[in-house]
Amino acid sequence: MLQKKIFIVIPAYQAALTLESVFERIPREIYEKDVRIVVVNDGSSDGTGDVARRIARSRANAEVIDHPQNKGYAQAQKTGFSHALAQGADVVALLHADGQYAPELLPRLLAPLERGEADVVIGSRMLEGGALKGGMPMYKYIANKALTTIENLAYGLRVSEYHSGYMLYSRRCLETIPFVRLSDTFHFDGEMIMMAGKRKLRIKEIAIPTRYADEKSHLKPVQYGFDVLKIVWQNYRGKYEF
Template sequence: MGSMKKLFVVIPAYQASLTLESVFNRIPSEIYDRGARIIVVNDGSTDETAAVAARIALSRPNVEVIEHPKNKGYAQAQKTGFSHALQQQADIVALLHADGQYAPELLPQLLAPLDNDEADLVVGSRMLERGALKGGMPLYKYIANKSLTAIENFAYGLRVSEYHSGYMLYSRRCLMTIPFTKLSDTFHFDGEMIMMAGKKRLRITEIAIPTRYADEKSHLKPVQYGFDVLKIIWHNYRGRYEF
């Protein structure tokens, strides 16, 4: 395998003051031990997120906080974090949510295909092994997810189990190949990245992850999100993604 690849973890954080610290505490020690750099992008939060992030950065090595003075949204926070990680010569960039819904404990398993150069994009899928329903995903969300994914697979000629996970890990090659700054600023940015990885013939690996629906605050509006997905499919059909 050679030397350890340079890992960056990007955490977009909006109004995440109550959960951010626990996400850091749940990241396995082996991730810290390999010298992973963690970038928190505080996306114009008006709660205590900035103070919590600053405190974490003081108490842990290799943590950096980037501030968006105004809220720019989930996709823009990712674009900021990814661009910064690439400038710092990241080999692998993992996206982790600040609300703890996606288990930080699973980072080592999700990283393995990238560390071993068997994938360019790893998606943590809640739809494999029926993890979503077991984890308490509301039935209407499950059905919407399955339906939209079926339409997207048909439209993009891919066979993935879901486009709607927020647990995504990228190789440097993947982020250099996909012009991600040109993609939409919708909540469906992650799904667009999967679509683009397919277009660019990159290697996509899916790994089953458990779903945990507890009291996380989602800033996602389901109906708006559904329309965004359909709009992206339409734009792709019209050739808007031929970068």
């Protein structure tokens, strides 16, 4: 099997205290692949950029892209994905800088893309009861299930959740979906799943554990819920027919 060129994109905002541990938790077998790790420092004011550059100086396969001002989660992804494609990536994995999504699971999540069996891999917290086992608050669990049900009905898909931030993409997916035209909301990941369905791309879900600890989330739950419903409505109105 021909080795794929893998890019791991890490959007990082106010992640100075957690970013280094994320790198340390990436399994050694990942570093043995043809892999490049791109930290997109999204206008952080807490020293995230300094930490990222220190890491990059000690690791030949790491680099940092700086947003002078905070542009948000979606824009950080768009910057990282565009850079990865320009550098010849075959596979792009999204990894959060706060460590909530386990870097240890990268080999399992990458495997279907490396084998050419999928275009999108979703690390799902809702499969195998991972969400509640890992301490997801009940109100978040119920909201996730409700919004996912609405989205599945609206998009004609059958995925277990649209709200995971553990997403991995093939080059074909990122070239097929005009991701730079999608929203700049925290629901960018869910839009990518929706668009993958529209483009008839192969979506695979893999169960992941959930870990709720001391991570600081920048997501506002009520605003997020309205963003999801707005996207469903805009899709119904034909906005995403491009």
